[in-house]
Amino acid sequence: MTPDMAAMTTTDGEAFLFWVLAPLMVLAALGLLFVRRAVHAALCLVFVMVSLAIMYIASGAPFLGVVQVVVYTGAVMMLFLFVLMLVGVDASDSLTETIRGQRWIGLLLGLGLAVVLIGVVSRATFLPGTPLTENQVANPVGLARILFGDYVLAMETVGVLLVTAAMGALVLTHRRRLETKRTQRWVAEQRVKALAEGGTLTPLPAPGVYAQSNAMDTPALGPDGRPLEHSVSRVLRIRGQEKAAPASLVETRSAGQVSTVPAATPDGGEDS
């Protein structure tokens, strides 16, 4: 095999690796396109990135392979998963089309791009070059020489870019507190103010008729024997999951005495 040919072909082992990995990578990448949930898409992308790292190591770039694992799968994808966690894991796509025919136009454009790119690459003749020497492959020193020799200015600029990006993220995600903080004193003062409009100073009564059931969804009985509606949690009342107090208990107690105590207003000061 001439040196020219050696630059353009791979060993059989590498060819085997390629033909195993490449279809799986394409499948995972298609998963990014068709999978509904964003978390599954992220996992597909992680698979593609790890496979790419293996390919880098196989094609003479061990340093880039390591950086690919550390930076992309380690940092970038974890950041993606972190943001998914913040935004909500169930953040799946809406399937309604806002632009009519967008799906087909998009698929057509993507297919066209693939056809054009592959057509250009497969018809192009590459100049027979020299393969990477063993010395170039084995150590990242050559990489460092180029990085800090020819590209030192770009390296400095990239450093500035990283600092700016970190600052930008801090500024963008920082949130100023728009309303004042709810302190204990503030809550107490609000309750005293609400007293004039029929609120209560004390916390709301606890729910549950303790003799028969102490569930959250049954109202407590007042001293007059009537069930106190507002002792049940507001959320349960709104969702209609409130149960009636045990009928026998209400009847026996309210029949014995004539109530003089007015029922407390249901919309009193909310217990917080």
Added chain:
Amino acid sequence: MEITNYVVLACILFAIGATTVLLRRNAIVVFMGVELMLNATNLAFVTFARIHGDLTGQVLAFFVMVVAAAEVVVGLAIIVTIFRTRRSASVDDVNLLHG
């Protein structure tokens, strides 16, 4: 096996990433499509570096990785901010911003 198969794989991955950007509505998945495109270009860079026996291609791939990391940080921060105000990560809703 021809080395150019790697470049063909890079083309396929790039096209899939571009289609993802065009088709998906979830802003985070759209962002993942951008990442896939960047990765595909990196594969092409590494392969060309191998064909020409020149490490400059690998250096450029390294720069692409660094810039992509910075881009992801800022982009995700923007998505989090949009989600906070609009309660949605769909790219369809963002056009309401100019109102």
